[in-house]
Amino acid sequence: MSSPGANASAHISGIQTGEQKRETLGNVRLRDHHTNEVILIPTPSNDPNDPLNWSQTYKFYIAVVVCLGMLVCNFLAAGPTIAIVETAADFFPDDDLNKSIPRVAYFFTSTALVQGTGNFLWVPLANKFGRRPVYIISYAIYLAAAVWLIFEKHFAGFLVGRILLGFGSGAAETLAPLTIADVFFLHERGTIMALYTSFLSIGVAFGILIDGLIVINNTWPVIYETASALIALVFLLVIFTFPETAFNRDDPPLLEAQSQGNQNAEKYSVAIESSDPRPRKRSYLQNLKIFHRTLTEESLLKMFFRPLGVIILPSVLWASLVQSVTIGFLVAVTSNAAVAYSNTYDFQPWQVGLAFISAILGSLIGVPAGGQLGDLVADRFTRRNGGMRNPEMRLPAMALSLITTPLALILYGVGIQKKLHWICPTIGLGLCE
Template sequence: MALKHQTLGHVRLRHEDTNEIILIPAPSLNPNDPLRWSTPYKIYIATLVSLAMVMCNFMAAGPTVAMVEIATDFKQVGDTTLTEWIARAAYFFNNSSLLQGVSCIVWVPLVVKYGRRPVYIGSLILYFFMILGAGLAKTYAGELTTRTILGIGAGAGECLAPITMADIFYLHERGYGMAAGVSLGIIISGLITISNPWRSIYWVGAGLVGGLLIVVVFFFPETAFTRTDSPDNAHTLEDISHKDSYWQTLKPWSGKVYTSEPLWRMLVRPFGLILIPPVFWATMVMSVTIGFLVAVASNFATAFETTYSFEPWQSGLCFISGIIGCFLGTFAGGPFSDWVADVFTRRNGGIREPEMRLPAIIPSLIGCPLGLVLYGVGIAKGWHWIVPTLGLGFLSFSITQGTNVSFVYCVDCFRPVTGEVTVTQLAFKCESYPHSTIILHAFKLIMA
């Protein structure tokens, strides 16, 4: 099937005569090509990178469930009020969120140039030791420093996941694995605090991340692959190469450089990409929704304790609604959005336009404001605890589904610069830091 005269985002996804899906990008006969890996192996890789993303958010937001205990631990005798220290403790998590986004400016150029595997290993090592440092810190400055550097290590897992998904899945499959949330970390952290101090959250997190690091070192292959796309045929075959042995895949770095482009150019490119309307819109979707999540995650434990006299573990269990929302959002942002795009592709004679995915975002346009209203008004009016809990569910659904649809839309638009689009969105996601901080200080004044 000829692919001449195609532009970014404009591709023929179905054959004009048979209506069968055309494989884009074109797979090769090289056994090391990730596109040729078996479906079960692809699912394993997708599960592993999704787990890495979950673990990054596990420690980035999970300990917020013990916010009151953390603030009490660091508060000095005769110092300012506990409410003031709760606001100060929130900076532990806001700074992590900030560096999680900003660090992607450095991580993604390294990923694009040197491959996925060395960055996964290096970032997880940094993340592991900073988790230990945060658990051991005895002073406010020490905790703030380790939590801030922790965000740098966590940022790699967050930006690597969508890039890895683009490595192993075809265009028509890409919506399946690009969603994550923080609810699981908050629930587990809450359960840990039932009979253990808040620092135990970090010991559990270190164990989980350490286990993930071992799996990545021994069982995660390099997914970066250089292929030559044919302008004439989506099924062009390349020369067959030998399949790498297991011992060859254990190298932390394959020794290959996947692009000759200088790092400095890849570092500055996101600042130009943000000016492109589709990228700016998708970035704002991610920034605003995640900004509200940061604000809610940083105060919900205090809010539920004040309004409903909940223990930290009880507040954490309220995020079960967030887990449910994430699962539903994953379906609505993945298979459902793929189905919507495929319906419009058939109607368009097999030509896929990125905008064909956008109608799938309508549920999030309703769910996000509804969730915020239920949470905010429910807490303010002292309504039954199920009301703000439902709000958390709607918010988690909208974050997962809305950011997934908008992100995959950008990937469809700018496939050759997927890495740079990813870093642009994740880096400028840190715009959520200032407005979430403003919300937290407003909440502090209300509670005072």
């Protein structure tokens, strides 16, 4: 297949206007009805600055930075839970641990809460002003909060710092799917989204694993020093190598001509090639510009309130509930693991951290199941449906999680409660991820 920009007209000619418009509803023609070839959705422009026209190597670099951001954002969100006992002892040296640990747990649960709710602000800003400024501002907040927490010694101040940390780290977590959609075609997104989801979970497990090793010979604030260095690294990568990925591409005149017959379409095709000069590629320094232009004239206030209306749609509500429950259980398990393994198996923090190797392996195993398998299943149903792709065609690939997720929670909960062998809850950690 030649470059997307060069083949844009050829792919456009196989798309009917009505089908192109239905993309927003989730139903699109992904394969040509006659040739069964994959149709590029969205249709790329002839602009070299269009992210869809970037080289595959650079696209995958963008995906790597996005996944690295996911790892770093959850590294500090959940990782320090491994030292929750030591943290509680430092903040409340005169209190019983049974009373102080639940109070310190607010450091981590509040972070998870703000990571999610903060996106009611971040996403409208990203849709209005672009992804790059939001990435830079949010990572700056995240880094500042991490450095602050290295030195903060008071409970109230530390709690405020953790809330600010959650607010800054949550943006990248939600902007990642938008970035992937900006850069990759519809038929390419399955595997990349699976990697994104996997690294979101790996960030939690990796943070707990590394933080457990850190506290063997160091105090728990060193966790925040290490995390600050990692955040700074990603922050620099975003500033100097991560361009704006949001791109406004108008519907080519050829699409409109489709509804008027082949003769008009041919005329417009010739007109596009002869009268639409190829734009110049932006320089490296131009790509470093933080603000380019507003992406829409729509009211920002209206964009803030839109999720409240969208959430009542059954498909959106179902997906939101599934994600919320999954993340909720993940937060509950990670916040509890250090105390649970310590009380039940007399594990040291570093030993608890090593148990989360299971979670990392579970996340990596889930990549082909959620990516390639999901693509194969969805593509098979697409072929059977005459080339039309519906969102629900990925659901059969998710059936396995209906078994593994409840089983994971049972293995972890029952294993801890009944004091079964430590491998039982550890396998539960792997299945949970």
